[in-house]
Amino acid sequence: METLKLAVVGGGFAGLYAAYRLSETHEVTLYEEDDIVGRPKHCTGLVSRWTMEKIGPPALNSLENSFNKITFIAESSRVEFERDSIAVKLDRIGLEQRLLNEAKKNGVTVRMPYRVSSVTPKGEVLSFNGTKHQFDAVIVADGLAGMVSSSLGINKYNYRRILGVNIDVKLNHGMNTDEFKIIFSDIFKGFFGWIVPTSPDKLIVGGGSIGLVRIQDIISGINIHGEIRDRYGGIILTGPPARKPYRGLAFVIGDAAGLTKPFTGGGLYPSVKVVDCFSSKSLDYWQRCLDGIVRELRSQLHIARIFQEDLSPGSIADLFDVAKKHGISEILSHKLDYDRHEELVSLAFSRKVETLKAGVEYLFKHPVSGLSLLRRMLFVLVT
Ligand SMILES: Cc1cc2nc3c(=O)[nH]c(=O)nc-3n(C[C@H](O)[C@H](O)[C@H](O)COP(=O)(O)OP(=O)(O)OC[C@H]3O[C@@H](n4cnc5c(N)ncnc54)[C@H](O)[C@@H]3O)c2cc1C
Structure with a gap:
């Protein structure tokens, strides 16, 4: 394959992974x-x-825990999804450091610290001191606050923003480490909370909200007893992704392009998929492939908004109850993909009769949110 001369702007996960992977060719x-x-x-x-294995050794060497069960909790109701290694927990700081080290070993020229002033659609990278470097293509991964992607006309005002908080806790007691929990509650407006064990006596408890989320409310709301060791967080993006995240020879990826899974705000999976697109040498293919990922994430938006906007925690609890009663949660439990949320609808409709019965029962109980649920599911089916 002909070797391309590429620039990557931004050394967060998206840029580091792009530099590491693309330096192979x-x-x-x-x-x-x-x-x-x-x-x-x-x-x-x-x-x-899948995402961990696709990233390869830098992620495999950053593995902290592996989960066989995810439990979704809303009020007194819960549904469980069980599968071997349904999700994994990575040491994120270690991952980025390993990606950088491996990129250097692969021969990537690392310019750090170096602030790029702008990138042009002709593939030029400009610095503040006026120097200009020409590339065959430029990958811009400058994050949500990045000005380079904004100056390329990527409009970031549309992205739905969640304030996410993580708290590292050392527990007073032991706990099961192969299950993590997702919690829908009024504390987490427009999002959810999570409990993620990292060892038998340590866990991360956290949550996101469209408004302010107080650490004390998370700790008392989730009912965790232990010593707080650290707290941190940031803005979680829940879509929609930019429709056309490219301008000529400049391709915008990661948070800068709003390329996250809208339900969880997970940014690693979309970046891994996007960088896969760039393994081809045809820039036309890069664009078509990126368009496909944007379509996938836009389809996931409908699933996300059911839980984030349409349903209250009480109506989510009722949804869980009817899904369990008619055996839908059982079907989903063994098949649901941690990344491909849009598949939830086709999986549910693989048992049409049960899904329709559950739908009618739910509609009687919650006519308004039931109708929006139906509308969202139809959108996913036709897109
Ligand atoms: C609380 C929280 C929990 C999360 N949990 C998960 C999770 O469990 N799983 C998951 O997949 N995702 C999760 N995410 C999302 C994930 O962390 C992000 O999607 C991802 O880190 C974004 O990476 P990025 O490289 O696109 O952007 P960033 O990490 O923001 O990197 C951008 C980089 O560009 C550099 N830069 C900016 N401007 C310039 C310039 N002009 N010149 C040179 N460099 C520049 C910056 O210094 C920075 O290093 C979470 C996010 C938060 C806030």
């Missing part, structure tokens, strides 16, 4: 404005096994 220069990577600590580090 191309000549890559990485620009990062900071002098370290992985900081500040913010991310929970939950990904699917």
Whole structure:
């Protein structure tokens, strides 16, 4: 394959992974404005096994825990999804450092600290001192606050923002480490909370909200007893992704393009998929492939908004109850993919009769949210 001369702007997960992976076949220069990577600590580090394996050794060597069960809790109701290694927890700071080290070993030219002033659709990278470097293509991964992607006309005002908080807790007691929990509650407006064990006596408890979320409310609401060791967080993006995240030879990826899974805000899976697109040497293919990922994430938006906007925690609890009563949660439990949330609808409709019975029962109980649930599911089916 012909070697392309590529620039990557931004050394967060998206840029580091792009530099690492693409340096296997191309000549890559990485620009990062900071002098370290992985900081500040913010991310929970939950990904699917598929995503971890796709990233390869830097992720496999950052594995902290593996889960066989995810329990969704809303009020007194809960549904469980069980599968071997349904999700894994990575050491996010370690992951970014390993990606950088491996990228360097692969021959990536690392310019750090180096602040790029702008990138042009002609593939030029400009610095504040007026120097200009020409590339065959530029991958812009400058994050939500990045000005380079904004100056390329990527409109970030549309992205739905959640304030996410993580708290590292050392427990007073032991706990099961192969299950993590997702909690829908009024404390987490427009999002959810989570309990993620990292060892038998340590866990991350956290949550997100469209408004302010207080650490004390999370601790008391989730009812955790232990010593707080650290607290951190940041803005979680829940879509929608930019429709066309490219301009000529400049391709915008990661948080900068709103490329996250809208239900969880997970950014690692979409970045891994996008960088896969770039393994081809045809830039037309890069665009088509990116369009496909944008479509997938836009389809996931409908599932996300059911839980984030349409249903209250009480109506989510009732939804769980009818899903269990008619055996739908059982079907989903063994098949649901941690990344491909849009598949939830086709999986549910693989048992049409049970799904329709559950739908009618739910509609009688919650006519308004039941209708929006139906509308969202139809959208997913036709897109
Ligand atoms: C609380 C929380 C929990 C999360 N949990 C998960 C999770 O469990 N799983 C998951 O998959 N995702 C999770 N995410 C999301 C995930 O962390 C992000 O999607 C991901 O880190 C974004 O990476 P990025 O490289 O796109 O952007 P960033 O990490 O923001 O990186 C952008 C980089 O670009 C650099 N930069 C900016 N401008 C310039 C410039 N002009 N010149 C040079 N460099 C520049 C910045 O210094 C920075 O290093 C979570 C996020 C939060 C806030």
